[in-house]
Amino acid sequence: MASKFGGLFLKILLVLCIFRLSQGREFRKMKFPNLRMASSFSAALSRGYDYIIIGGGTAGCPLAATLSQKYRVLLLERGGSPYGNANVSYLQNFHISLADISPKSPSQAFVSTDGVINARARVLGGGTCINAGFYTRASKRFVRTAGWNAELVNESYPWVEKQIVHWPELAPWQSALKDGLLEAGVSPFNGYTFDHLNGTKVGGTIFNKNGFRHTAADLLASSNPHNLRVFLHATVQRILFNTRGQRPYTVGVIFKDENGNRHRAYLGAGRRSEVILTCGAIGSPQMLILSGIGPKKDLERLQIPLVLDNWHVGQGMSDNPMNSIFIPTKKPVEQSLIQSVGITKMGSFIEASSGFGQSSDSIHCHHGIMSAEIGQLSTIPPSQRTMEAIQKYSKSKHEIPVEAFQGGFILEKIDGPLSRGHLSLVDGNVDSNPNVTFNYFSHPYDLQRCVHGIRTIERIVHTKHFAELTQDDSYSFEMLLNISVKANVNFIPKHTNDTASLEQFCRDTVITIWHYHGGCHVDKVVDRDYRVLGVSRLRVVDGSTFDTSPGTNPQATVMMLGRYMGMKILRERMGRGAWV
Template structure:
């Protein structure tokens, strides 16, 4: 998958293989393996997700243990730490600055970026202007939601949409905000009759059916609400932002509030085995609600609108149920092996995403997929190569502006795109510097 993705986007393999370790050596660690993850590993192998590839960063078919950004002391590491590798004499970081708009000079044949407008922590507005150096540029790295939103707010996007919001059109590009994709995820709840330690995703089954199987475990109850350490439950709550309003209902929200109040904490003593559809074919779009940069845009991902995604979800759920029914899980949880219908019923009750449930959720895997879908935040698209940016990620028909992030992807790379997105930052930084040196040398 990873090699195929690299070939598809046309990256320099040698530089890619240099850039991944540059990130990994600084913030990625080998996880402290938990019993719940061990049960998943052994169950996956018994279910046929083989071979077992051990601990590896490589994206290869079978079952593996991947890296984590949590070190052995439980401390979380982030991409911000990569700044320590920069030259402090040539690097200025404004921590609380929030960009409001990209500024253009439109007097020439093509729009040219001259700077950005940003607010500081006190809300005071400033301008950061580019110098006269012809190699100066603005690099937009606001992610799959933020980058297309910023282009639209700055006047680059579909002409009609911009004019409807009284945004001055800098460049009419109908593809900005289009091609938005999220990898749909569903989960199967695994109850346990013994205490379960908190574990984040460590083990992953990379199947040839186009689905990934992972797990997260350990829950706590505080402030009268149930929390999952990995954020699965919070992801379900957050579905209000990713599920179209017409698919929500007052009854579903009221049922969620009631279930949250009535479910005893013992019911959440366990974990979730997660099924994610890789390389989703269902496509949506992003549009502005208004011209306030602080307001979220409207995003529709159209989960399972393509039948191939639904087919793979069904196959993934079938495989996941076999995993949960395996003796490795039942021996660990001290629970008896349950029927498929019972497992689905427990999972439907545990999963809250404001989508109305249907009577056939436990008999139709297609309906179960549609009704229990949640996000794992692997959003991508909105600024595709060839439509919004060129292969060097320069915005088409605009001078001195690039987009370097997951908004340029047409599919999500690997089981977690975080690794590739961070690698991409290093890759493009080195490539841009090499290109500039090449131009200075007249090569």
């Protein structure tokens, strides 16, 4: 026994040593502005800022870096630093951050009222620190509908890409998906491209060839450090308004530091100084309501002083539903996240991941409670997916056969769901998750697209490219059904030629791919320049303003939007020729 534990200790020590060495190699290449704990930099609060940005996430970091070129910027992030956190930085640990429910985790778990487990980022760099890394631009149609300047969009995407985006070296599972998609009729092949095009393609990634993650936080290296202050563990409680005139306007914010002490930060006296919300689709509508902008009845219930009655705040919430099929293989497959994607004309996207959580004996693997496993490798339908039920399931996983853990997933998700929901606050505590309802598959067309996606996956797994990886050449959904019965898990729909069975499978195994959006829609909560309607000196710049989720993964467009709006604001203030 002592020998066994001694060997385990040596393995752990070796892993830690390798991590420290690789960490040093990667981090020495980067230059960053000073990151400060909120409580350690209170002297900087005596000055007025041109911009106070709430949320150092996917949009907040590029926005802060850009505005700091010419103006004084305070960036307030409720989470900590991603640097030095192996679960954030390394591809092989992707699932661990999502499974971490500790108070200091970079991921804050929440369960929608639909029963689907989800996550909010709580770290500098936001969702780019905890996602699957896939990088792809929005479609040209999305850009036109948003009313963005195409020239500035085409300048802003490359600014992000030059700093943090890489082309992937295709893993075997991703190559099989690419070839399987084409054989199954998801064509043409568009090659390696950032563009959003129908057919099959290989997109970019924010993981480099060593599996090291680059995030939106890295974009702060482009800032002017003399003009930018970044406070970590700085949780904004509410936005401060002057309400004495006919039109309320922002004057600053109240935030608490990591010790629970409260501080105030103020804007400068200039009329163009602004507070900008970049808290994401959950955090931005939540912050507006906490600050007195939202449905009057909700503000009265929470005893929050009314600044502006707007019942649209928190409405129109959507999440792209995802379902997955687990594919057992002859032997363990290399770990991979999203690299290849099939974009069908019906609006179903086909992607894949593989190899996560496999151990030498396979039986003790753990994909993570926030992963595709929750929909696929459990008997818990959404209405019963409480955290307690998930924990009970995790403890009983050893009863599932080895076949359930050797292989990978093929994922199907719906783009731009027509099903809509809403967000409402439980209480006046900013640390509390709001109640969020997405109403998955409440619109019949969303269900039709899910059925189409599952049938596309069935065609893919019958192709010769997957036959080379799977258990034997006679691989079929029927074989998976036998494993499902043996393991008492929901691997596949029971009758793949039965539409009603497929629809039930979609409902029972629905999970998230973390692409929720809405709550601060354009023309309802903000105008076309993302200024909050009815008040002055306040904007929202993040995915809460989107009516649909752009591309097959929104992170590229959200980062682009941060850069885009930063440049747009600079040009408005300094003239068309402003360049940074």
